[in-house]
Amino acid sequence: MSDQPVMTAHRAGLIGCRSCGRVWPEEQETCDRCGADLVPPDRRGLQKVWAWWLAGLVMYVPANLFPMMRTQTFAGLQGSTEATILEGMVELIHYGNYDIAVIVFVASVIVPLAKFLSIAWLAMVAGQPATVEQAHARLKIYEVVEFIGRWSMIDVFVVAILSALVQLGFVASIHPGPAAVSFALSVAFTMLSAQSFDPRLIWRGLPLRSRTGHEGQD
Template identity: 45%
Template sequence: MTTARRMRLAGCHECGQLSRLPQQHGHCPRCGAALHFRKPASLARTWAYLIAAMILYIPANTLPMMITGSIVGTQSDTILSGVVYLWTSGDWPIAALVFFASIMVPLLKMIAILLLLITCQRRSRWQPQQRIKLYRLVEFVGRWSMLDIYVVTILAALVQVQSLASIAAGPAAVAFAVVVVLTMLSAMSFDPRLIWDPLDDGQEQTGEPHESEH
């Protein structure tokens, strides 16, 4: 199987120019950006972003997302308590949407990236086409994980009578936003071409090091 890497071709991540690399590193003749056959330290950076996202996922779901103040007192709601309130109030479609977008999507995205990392690090040949589709799905759905932040922002803007009521974002909003950003960065850092490297039968003959050795 003829591959771009076997032909010593590398694509520029900045302008998309396809260039021939006689060595492992070089520069794009069009824009001058650094060229690599694979993203340098792709797995290490993806692991770092993913672990940080997993750690912050806990306070994002346990700390208050929204703090509501009124003349009768102050109430703090986490993401899950907000979902329960919407469900018991009869707004089950909105509750299901918030639960899926704010709890399940980040969790499933982290599990998917974890699966990709483990299989690539073990140089597994298991279902490469399905893993590529999984990676594309992760990239697509990641941008829709900020639903709770949008809801809090809209509610805070709508509540104008500050003397009677007020709505403010809780500490979980910051943690949740960082989780979303970190999962997006982890997906961007991951090089999906690593999925196909174990299938390259000519890798040993060319003497090219694994991605982790760059």
């Protein structure tokens, strides 16, 4: 990991397979080893990132406005309560389950929002001039986003388990609400958005020769 400029497949007029790492001449379109499509590391691929990102953001709105699940006690005689994501959390705090409230809060509010921000930022600065340190930091963020994205599904699974389990006829029953679907879709779309981002773009903006005093901007 020195500051020396590094020979990349792109600079050598070659193209590397993102799936298996095998290197091919630039004009080749599919990898002969693993069969994956070969994609050059340029900003055109960012369209896909933005499209999935927007779809995920759109689905995130109803996910927060509509109820996640409906709880019915004593066949509705004691009333049935509908809880959105935030209401469900308030309820957990109300009953003193602070640790679980924190897990739910992190998984369904912090992580999705942080993910939207990080992907948007990565896509905006991709390919722009950067220093080696900045590139390493961006790669780290990309890896965290990629790793953590799937964990937002927790909330969907919780609703699924509860509605299957709490079917006690007259006494109590839980049904899933429309927000469960839109939340699941939102998570899936942001995962696709993160997967469409090509981390090789992060490194495209590095100077060809290491010039001292030349700072990249972001």
